[in-house]
Amino acid sequence: MHFSFHRFILLLRMQFAVNRRMYLLGAAAIAGLLLVYMLFRAANATFGFEFDIQEENFELSLCFLSLVFGTMIFRQFGAKTRRVQALMLPVSALERFAVAFLMVFIVFPATYSGIYVLCCAVTNLADAHLFGHPNQLYVFNGDSEVMTLKILYLILPVVLLSAIWFRKLTFVKTVVMLCLPVLVFSFFNSALGKLVVNSGSPANSGGAKYVFWNAMPFESFAVATTGRPGMETVYNVFLPAGQQWIFTLFAALIPLLFLYLAYLKLREQEL
Amino acid sequence: MVSLQHLYFAYNKAVPILEDVNLSLRPGRIYGLLGKNGAGKSSLMYNICGLLFPASGSVSVLGHTPALRRPAFLQQVCLLPEDFEMPPMRISEYLRMYAPFYPHFSHEAFENYMKVFGMPAQQSLQALSHGEQKKVLISFTLATNAKLILMDEPTNGLDIPSKRQFRKVIAGGLQEDQCIVISTHQVKDLDSLIDEVLILEDRRIILQESVSGITEKLSFRQVMSLEETEMPVYSEGSLKGYAVVAVNRKAEQSRMDMEMFFNAVMTEKEKILSLFQR
Incomplete structure (x- = not known):
């Protein structure tokens, strides 16, 4: 693996210079859309642009826009005319990968967060002084930012891989690539759960039966007893916390595997 | 400088493009790579510079394996593609961004080549015609002082005076330790430049002669x-x-x-x- 910090900085500088117009226009467009949406909401919703809504919108939009941005990070490999020049540039695959990683994992989320908070602050002022809704301003002081970061950590490596894998319709293919495993997982998880419960019933059930409720591999398994509608009892069985680390470790390693695959795919790029 | 031995290459296994190609290129010479449409000239050049990987056989360029595309190799090999797309920036910024990747890049030589082509140094690349952009790219390619320069149809898109300027630039720019391979159909534009002829036919080099x-x-x-x-x-x-x-x-x-x-x-x-x- 060849890595030169000097070339990395040159490549990063070039990334900004070549895409400057797109980044500036993109940032302006995002800020404009956010302001329109936020001000509309502040003016029309009963309680204005509430704290919880600010937080929820931030998390959803950050995940979605990071996905969009991530799929465009290797756009220089899309068309043959750009591809030749990109591949002939004297940089290593690791340096390219490091720039893409920095842009997708750090620069975009940080920039977007800044834009969002700025728009939120403007809306919050208007909300309080013009529309009479003194809402608290969201400045990453919610409860679920860590969960958002975890989700980004899980999806962005897949996005990086598909950004280098697919030359055309990258965004659509990335969304399919992200959704397909979730659907397959949900199907098999549910099918396996039902198989485990089968037609089991509690002792002294009086005719009641167990039905599969939900399950999370290496974490919990929930069943409900059938009774009168609306009167089900749900039982949750949790794996001891000390044993859940297997799944946590497994889940944490998957994104690393995708990152490594993205690096390999970048290294073996041909015309 | 360049050594190809028993090179096989195919986009699709059933239809080989290059078969058992053997070739040896020396520094200080300009090679003219000739062949019919679809003979595999571009594929051969892309194999030499590591843009395509051979199915079998060996390619050695300046002691490197091109397919690994190590930065040290890419600093010494420059390709002028037939089709290209210039980034939306001024020529001076283009130089500031791209030249530092080439340790032997000569700003003075670049300015000289641009002068020969009659090109202004301060202009937006997007405002230039395709031919003018090509002149910038030719000047840049030569100014990198890369040891191996590969040119795919370099005179396509150049006007008549520019073709003469191109010959002047190439003839004046070649150094003892450099080798230039020009793939072209416009042989009349370049026949005074070429030292050695390579003819690619039936998926192999059928003739290499000075x-x-x-x-x-x-x-x-x-x-x-x-x-x-x-x-x-x-x-x-x-x-x-x-x-x-x-x-x-x-x-x-x-x-x-x-x-x-x-x-x-x-x-x-x-x-x-x-x-x-x-």
Whole structure:
């Protein structure tokens, strides 16, 4: 693996210079859309642009826009005319990968967060002084930012891989690539759960039966007893916390595997 | 400098593009790579610079394996593609962004080449025509001082005066330790530049010969009637009679007509190749 910090900085500088117009226009467009949406909401919703809504919108939009941005990070490999020049540039695959990683994992989320908070602050002022809704301003002081970061950590490596894998319709293919495993997982998880419960019933059930409720591999398994509608009892069985680390470790390693695959795919790029 | 041995390459396994290609290129020379459309000229150049990976065989360029595309290799090899897209920036910014990747880049040489082409140094690349952008790219490619320069149809898109300027730039820019490979169909634009001819046909290099070696074996003449010449190998009717390629039995001095030579090889392959078999 060849890595030169000097070339990395040159490549990063070039990334900004070549895409400057797109980044500036993109940032302006995002800020404009956010302001329109936020001000509309502040003016029309009963309680204005509430704290919880600010937080929820931030998390959803950050995940979605990071996905969009991530799929465009290797756009220089899309068309043959750009591809030749990109591949002939004297940089290593690791340096390219490091720039893409920095842009997708750090620069975009940080920039977007800044834009969002700025728009939120403007809306919050208007909300309080013009529309009479003194809402608290969201400045990453919610409860679920860590969960958002975890989700980004899980999806962005897949996005990086598909950004280098697919030359055309990258965004659509990335969304399919992200959704397909979730659907397959949900199907098999549910099918396996039902198989485990089968037609089991509690002792002294009086005719009641167990039905599969939900399950999370290496974490919990929930069943409900059938009774009168609306009167089900749900039982949750949790794996001891000390044993859940297997799944946590497994889940944490998957994104690393995708990152490594993205690096390999970048290294073996041909015309 | 460049050594290809038993190179096989195919986009699709059933249809090989290059088969058992053997080639050796030396520094200080300009090679003209000729071949029909679809013969595999671009594929061969892309294999040499590591943009495509061979299915089998070995490629060694300046002691590197091109397919690994190590930065140290890419700093010494520069490709001028036929089609390209310039980034939306000024020429000066383009230089600031791209030149630092090439440790031997000469800003002075770049300015000189731009002057020869009559190009302004301060202009937005997007405001230039395709031909003008190509002149910037040619100037940049030569100013990198890369040891191996590969050019795919470099004169396509250049106007008539620019073709002369191109020849001037190439002839003046080549150094002893550099090697230039030019793949072209516009042989008339470049035949005065080329030192050695490579002909790619039937998926392999069928001929590698210096221009002096060719004119030693063959003579290129213009005659009014075919009776004037002894057993021409190949002839073409022209306004002034016939352009003839004949075996050079009397050690005549003649100027090689590359287009004629290529056509002669294509039509009288065995006859001509047998003259150059060693």
